Amino acid sequence: MYYIDFDNTLYETGKLTKDVLYDFSKIISNSKNLDLNEVLEILKNSFNSTVDNFESFGCNLATKYGLKENIFKPHLRKIILENGKKYVFKDAIDFLEKLNKKKVEICILTYVAQKKNIEQQALKLLGSGILPYVTHVFNTTKYKFELQLDYENGIFIDDSPRDLEGLYKAGARNLIRIKKPNNEKRTSKNLSLPIEIPTFESFEEIEI
Numbered sequence: 001m002y003y004i005d006f007d008n009t010l011y012e013t014g015k016l017t018k019d020v021l022y023d024f025s026k027i028i029s030n031s032k033n034l035d036l037n038e039v040l041e042i043l044k045n046s047f048n049s050t051v052d053n054f055e056s057f058g059c060n061l062a063t064k065y066g067l068k069e070n071i072f073k074p075h076l077r078k079i080i081l082e083n084g085k086k087y088v089f090k091d092a093i094d095f096l097e098k099l100n101k102k103k104v105e106i107c108i109l110t111y112v113a114q115k116k117n118i119e120q121q122a123l124k125l126l127g128s129g130i131l132p133y134v135t136h137v138f139n140t141t142k143y144k145f146e147l148q149l150d151y152e153n154g155i156f157i158d159d160s161p162r163d164l165e166g167l168y169k170a171g172a173r174n175l176i177r178i179k180k181p182n183n184e185k186r187t188s189k190n191l192s193l194p195i196e197i198p199t200f201e202s203f204e205e206i207e208i
């Protein structure tokens with residue numbers, strides 16, 4: 001079984017955040033006749049991707065700027081659901097297809113920091129178009145290395161140093177690190193592990 005992380009491994013989460021914040025800023029600046037770049041700067045500085053989700057962030061913005069409570073919702077759905085496929089890395093889809101052809105089971109193992117973000121994560125997964133390729137989806141608020149999984153026999157692909165180190169401690173030995181460009185926060189970190197693990201920028205380089 002391949003256990004594959006979602007954000008920043010299969011999915012360009014940073015790009016999604018950028019698009020959503022830009023869209024929200026446009027709505028605010030148009031409705032309130034404010035400078036787009038100034039609004040965008042404010043939004044960028046106030047959004048915390050680890051704990052916030054776009055919907056509650058949008059509701060707070062609506063209150064702050066005196067807009068209709070649900071003004072951002074249809075835009076958000078359009079970006080995440082209708083246009084969600086554009087955030088999936090092309091090489092990642094090819095890789096999932098390859099695993100499918102070899103009849104290898106895939107489990108998406110995705111962590112969100114808070115329960116309130118589970119729904120948004122489910123929408124991202126749905127919009128991404130990857131669900132037909134996978135057998136299981138674990139969308140969890142528990143750390144990945146605290147779940148009841150077959151750590152020893154699974155192959156784990158992830159970009160997060162915290163998760164890779166935790167998975168190792170839980171008994172996983174088949175670990176693959178993905179280092180995508182524009183993911184500076186995680187790619188810049190050295191792993192604190194007693195073994196070297198294969199590290200790739202693209203799924204094309206991974207042999208199944």
Ligand SMILES: [Mg+2]
Nearest residue numbers: 005007008159
């Ligand atoms: Mg990730």
